[in-house]
Amino acid sequence: MEMASKLTDRVLLLGPLQVIHDGIPLDQPPSRKVRALLGYLAMSPRPVAREKLCELFWDVADDPRSELRWCLSKLRPLLDRPTERRIVADRKQVWVNAGSLDVDAQSVTLRMQKTLSEGSPGELRSLLALFRGDFLEGVSVDGAPSIENWLAGQRHRFSQMRQQLLERLSSVLPPESDDRIEYLRECIEVAPFDEAIHLELVRTLLRRGLYAEAQRHIGVSVARFRAEAIDPGPLQAAFAAALRFTSKSGVVSLIDIARFDAPSNSPTVDTQKPTLLLLPFTAAPESVADADSITSDIIFGFAKLRSFSIIARGTAFSLRSLPPGTAAALVSAQYVASGHLRRDRNGYVVSVELIDPKSDRIFWVDEFRCDAGDSYAVPPLLAARIITGLDAEIHVIERNRALLIPPASLDAWQAYHRGLTSMSRFTSDGNREAQYFFNRAIARDPSFSRSYAGLSFTHFHNAFHLNVRESNREIALALETAEQALLADPSDPAAHCAVGRAKWLAYSHEGAVDGLNRSIDLSPNYAFAHYSLAFVQCQTGAPESAIAAADIAARLSPFDPMMFGTYRVRTFALLRLGKIQEAAQCAKLVGLNAGDHVHAHAVSALTLAAAGRLDEARAERRRISDLRPDYNFRQFKEVLHMLDDLTDIYKKAARLLEIPE
Numbered sequence: 194m195e196m197a198s199k200l201t202d203r204v205l206l207l208g209p210l211q212v213i214h215d216g217i218p219l220d221q222p223p224s225r226k227v228r229a230l231l232g233y234l235a236m237s238p239r240p241v242a243r244e245k246l247c248e249l250f251w252d253v254a255d256d257p258r259s260e261l262r263w264c265l266s267k268l269r270p271l272l273d274r275p276t277e278r279r280i281v282a283d284r285k286q287v288w289v290n291a292g293s294l295d296v297d298a299q300s301v302t303l304r305m306q307k308t309l310s311e312g313s314p315g316e317l318r319s320l321l322a323l324f325r326g327d328f329l330e331g332v333s334v335d336g337a338p339s340i341e342n343w344l345a346g347q348r349h350r351f352s353q354m355r356q357q358l359l360e361r362l363s364s365v366l367p368p369e370s371d372d373r374i375e376y377l378r379e380c381i382e383v384a385p386f387d388e389a390i391h392l393e394l395v396r397t398l399l400r401r402g403l404y405a406e407a408q409r410h411i412g413v414s415v416a417r418f419r420a421e422a423i424d425p426g427p428l429q430a431a432f433a434a435a436l437r438f439t440s441k442s443g444v445v446s447l448i449d450i451a452r453f454d455a456p457s458n459s460p461t462v463d464t465q466k467p468t469l470l471l472l473p474f475t476a477a478p479e480s481v482a483d484a485d486s487i488t489s490d491i492i493f494g495f496a497k498l499r500s501f502s503i504i505a506r507g508t509a510f511s512l513r514s515l516p517p518g519t520a521a522a523l524v525s526a527q528y529v530a531s532g533h534l535r536r537d538r539n540g541y542v543v544s545v546e547l548i549d550p551k552s553d554r555i556f557w558v559d560e561f562r563c564d565a566g567d568s569y570a571v572p573p574l575l576a577a578r579i580i581t582g583l584d585a586e587i588h589v590i591e592r593n594r595a596l597l598i599p600p601a602s603l604d605a606w607q608a609y610h611r612g613l614t615s616m617s618r619f620t621s622d623g624n625r626e627a628q629y630f631f632n633r634a635i636a637r638d639p640s641f642s643r644s645y646a647g648l649s650f651t652h653f654h655n656a657f658h659l660n661v662r663e664s665n666r667e668i669a670l671a672l673e674t675a676e677q678a679l680l681a682d683p684s685d686p687a688a689h690c691a692v693g694r695a696k697w698l699a700y701s702h703e704g705a706v707d708g709l710n711r712s713i714d715l716s717p718n719y720a721f722a723h724y725s726l727a728f729v730q731c732q733t734g735a736p737e738s739a740i741a742a743a744d745i746a747a748r749l750s751p752f753d754p755m756m757f758g759t760y761r762v763r764t765f766a767l768l769r770l771g772k773i774q775e776a777a778q779c780a781k782l783v784g785l786n787a788g789d790h791v792h793a794h795a796v797s798a799l800t801l802a803a804a805g806r807l808d809e810a811r812a813e814r815r816r817i818s819d820l821r822p823d824y825n826f827r828q829f830k831e832v833l834h835m836l837d838d839l840t841d842i843y844k845k846a847a848r849l850l851e852i853p854e
Contacts, residue, residue, distance in 0.1 A: 202272075204291075206232050206298040207351060208325025210332065212271050222267045225332050226250060229340055230264050231271070231289075232329045235296050236347070240286035249339045261287075297323045298351065305354055309361050310621040317362045324355045356383045360390070361625065365663055368670075369401045381414075386423060386601075389632030392431045399435060427637045434639030434681075465606050467591060468502040469495065469583070470526035470550075473513045474543065476534040484534040485510075487543065490576035491583075497716040499685050500584050521550030528556070530583055540564045543575055547586055557586040580718045581749040588613070603630070605638035612647050619790055621659050624651050642685040645678035649691040656698055657832055658792060664698075671695040686716040694725055700834065702733045720750035727762040732835050736766035757786035761796050768800060769838055777804035784813050791820045795829050795852075802846035814850045825853045 205211040210228045212219045222228060230250060234241065247257035250264075265280055265287065272279040272289070279290045291299070301323055308320050328347040334340045359380035366373040377394040384390060391414045398407040411432050418425040471492055476484035488509070495503040504524050512520040517529040532545040540562055547557040561578045592614050595607040603611060612630035615623045628651050634644035649671045656667035672695040678688035693708025706729060712722035727742035743762040760782040767776035777800055784797030798813035817824050826847040830840055847854070 202274075202293065203295040203297070204231070204235055204272075205325065206235065206296065206329055207301065207323055208327070209330045219271060222271065224264070224267065226334050226337070227264045227267045228332050229329065229334050229337075229344065231268055232332070232347075233340070233343065234280075234287065234289040235291060235294070236298060237288065240281075240288035242286055243282075243284075246287060249343070250334065250337050298328065298347075301351070301354060305357075306622070309357060309625070312361075314362060314365055317358055317365070321355070321358045321362065324351070324358075327352070352383055356380060356387075357625070359383065360629075363393070365660075368666065369397065373397060374401075385417065386421065387633075388428050388431065388636030389629060391428060392435060392632065392636050395432055396435050431636045431639045434635075434677075465604055466501040467527040467587065467606075468504065468525060469528045469530060469587065470504045470512070470517075470521050470524055471495075471509055472517065472520065472529065472531040473510055474532040474534050477536070480534055480536060480541075483541070487534065487576050487579070490573055491579055494576055494580045494716070494718045495584070497686070498580065498584060498718055499682070499687075499716070501587065517548060518550045518553060526550065528587060532579075537562070541575060543579065545579055545582070547583060556590060557582075577718050577749060581720055584718075585750065600630075600633070603633065603637075605634040605641050605644065608634035608637060609641065609644050609647060612644070616647065616651060616654070619654065619658070619788055624654055624659055627651050640681050642678040642682035642688045645674050645681060646685070646687040646691040649674040649678060649695055653691075653694050653698060658790060661828065661832065668695070668698045671698055684715060686712040686719045686722055689715065690719070690722045690725055693722075693729070697729050697834070702729065702834070705729050706734070718749060720746045721755070723749065724755060724759060724762070727766075728758060731762045731765040731769070732833055732839065736769040739766040757783050757788075757790070757793055760786065761793055764796055764800050765835075765839060768803070768842060769836075773804045777801050777806055780804075781809065784816070789820055791817055791824060792829060792832055794820065795824070798850060799829075799843045799846040799852075802849045803842050807849065810846075810850055814852070817852075827854060 203211075203213040205213065210221055210232065212221070230246070233246075233249070243258065243261060246261055251257035251260055265282060269278075269280045272294070277290075277293060279294065281288050281290050301320060304320055308316050312320070328351045329344060332344065334344075359376050363373050363376040363380065366376070374394065374397055377390060377397060380390050381387070381394065391410070395407050395410060398404075398410065411429075415425040415429060418428060471488060473488045474484040489506055492503055492506045492509060495501075504526060508524060512523065515523075517531065521527075521529045527550075528547060529550045530545060530547045532543050534541060534543045536542075543561045545559055545561065546555055548555050559582055561575055561582070563575045563578075588610065591606070592610040595603065595610040596614065598607055600608075600611070608630045612627040612634065615630060616627035617623070628648060631644045631648040631651065634641060635648070638644075652667045652671035652674060656664040656671060660667055671691075675688065675691035675695045678685065678691050682688055689708050689712035693705045693712060696702075696708055697705035706726065709722055709726040709729065712719060713726065716722070723742050724746035727739045727746060730736070730742060731739035739762055743759050743766075747756070747759050760779045764776050764779040764783060767773075767779060780797045780800035783793050783800075787793035787797065794813050794816050798810045798817060801807075801810035801813065826844065829843070829847075829852075835843070844854075
């Protein structure tokens with residue numbers, strides 16, 4: 194009988210409290226404080242001191258210890274069994290012996306991360322089914338603010354988990370399935386003012402051709418936002434952008450757009466990019482022309498990069514005699530950069546500083562050097578390095594500022610930077626978080642192309658590494674969001690880069706190279722485009738060209754978080770050129786910098802094995818097994834689109850390391 198109780202007793206906290214014995218719900222104690230106490234003890238990982246329970250549950254009481262004993266006496270008939278005591282108490286502590294209980298909230302907590310990252314649709318549905326409502330729904334404890342705060346925290350935590358499960362389930366189901374639509378609707382009930390979920394539901398309805406339903410949802414959601422005094426303008430603008438994109442895809446007619454695109458009293462939200470004022474660099478009289486040339490090249494290069502706003506050359510030069518703070522105030526700039534150029538033997542050195550014009554605090558300083566063998570080449574070379582340095586530093590500052598802002602208060606620019614931060618972790622959780630922030634940025638400003646490009650890269654990373662089981666779907670989404678980036682801003686190099694990477698995923702290698710070259714033509718200082726071009730060419734094109742592109746990327750962005758990818762490019766290219774030992778040295782650096790990127794560790798392991806460095810190769814092989822026990826050579830070959838020369842080399846290495854085919 195004891196074994197039977199272990200198998201059949203359940204405590205359900207996700208919804209109204211229920212205790213079920215042998216499949217039969219037991220009568221609940223009428224006292225809300227008793228029910229809250231059961232929930233608190235069932236969720237506690239260790240025994241709780243009596244004094245703490247008295248402080249939590251009885252803010253004002255004549256005899257809290259007596260009150261606690263009374264509450265425990267009401268719980269014992271509910272959980273204790275003739276052969277087993279589950280409410281355990283001594284003179285100092287109280288706890289629930291939960292080893293023989295199935296507590297739904299504890300089960301969700303234990304299974305959540307693995308199910309989110311690896312679970313099938315069936316497993317996701319199974320975990321989602323445990324949510325019957327809010328945590329301890331209907332329970333409140335008057336006169337116990339600490340427990341009220343605890344209940345609020347638990348309800349928020351489990352509501353977030355439920356939302357994550359719904360979002361994950363909707364992402365793995367076929368894009369136009371009825372189930373996906375229903376899960377998105379349920380997700381909206383959990384998070385009614387999350388603009389990104391509303392937008393995804395409308396996109397899904399439009400893909401299905403359910404225009405009337407899309408129109409109804411737009412109307413209902415806008416009215417709901419207005420009723421809560423939340424500005425619906427950004428949401429309406431996002432809906433309109435989705436409709437326009439669907440029209441250009443040939444699904445919605447202009448008449449449909451006119452019918453669906455409800456007028457808004459609120460203007461479209463413009464992305465509040467920061468503005469940089471670059472004051473002309475100073476120099477000795479004989480070098481002023483070079484200093485002015487470098488300043489002009491930097492301003493022109495920043496304008497082409499389109500990362501943020503920069504004050505035009507004519508205005509910047511007219512402000513050169515003013516103090517930085519005064520000059521910045523005149524043009525409403527959030528950042529001011531200035532510098533000094535000097536000759537140093539056979540070269541030039543430029544000292545650059547980035548300051549906060551309001552406080553005169555220095556954000557960042559650096560020195561950039563260049564040989565002066567060809568004086569005509571000096572300005573563009575120095576300008577390229579300075580552009581990359583300033584761009585990277587401003588993005589770091591903006592990212593750190595965005596991290597301090599509550600998610601609900603983020604504007605499009607801030608949400609985009611939160612997305613970049615999450616995406617750079619290269620994990621499933623980080624990628625999901627990034628998608629949330631990029632979608633939020635799109636909902637806030639549908640014309641902000643970088644958010645679509647970021648979203649495209651999350652789908653690229655899913656197809657390439659994190660969710661290969663759904664690679665076809667992820668490739669389609671990577672292409673779709675890249676095209677949306679291009680529609681939002683046809684001159685954005687990041688949009689063309691996203692298109693190029695997505696086409697590579699779809700085995701359109703010529704289209705990939707065309708897109709990446711277009712990105713570089715638009716902005717020669719865009720390091721990520723150079724890296725992406727090298728990535729494609731090292732596996733499918735000329736290895737010499739790949740090394741040249743990788744060199745440019747490394748020079749432009751020497752501390753890039755994707756540096757392991759640059760080492761990987763060199764590894765492939767050197768191996769294809771027959772330089773096996775040099776390739777092995779690069780492969781070693783790939784493994785040291787790859788984090789949890791399983792394909793990068795596979796490159797390291799297989800290259801080291803091909804070079805005869807088996808001990809190091811086997812260490813990388815163990816890392817692969819830890820990350821993905823079922824990893825095989827077919828996954829490696831298909832994901833990386835390798836030509837036969839690399840495939841033959843790596844296939845032999847895989848046999849040495851006992852990586853199954």
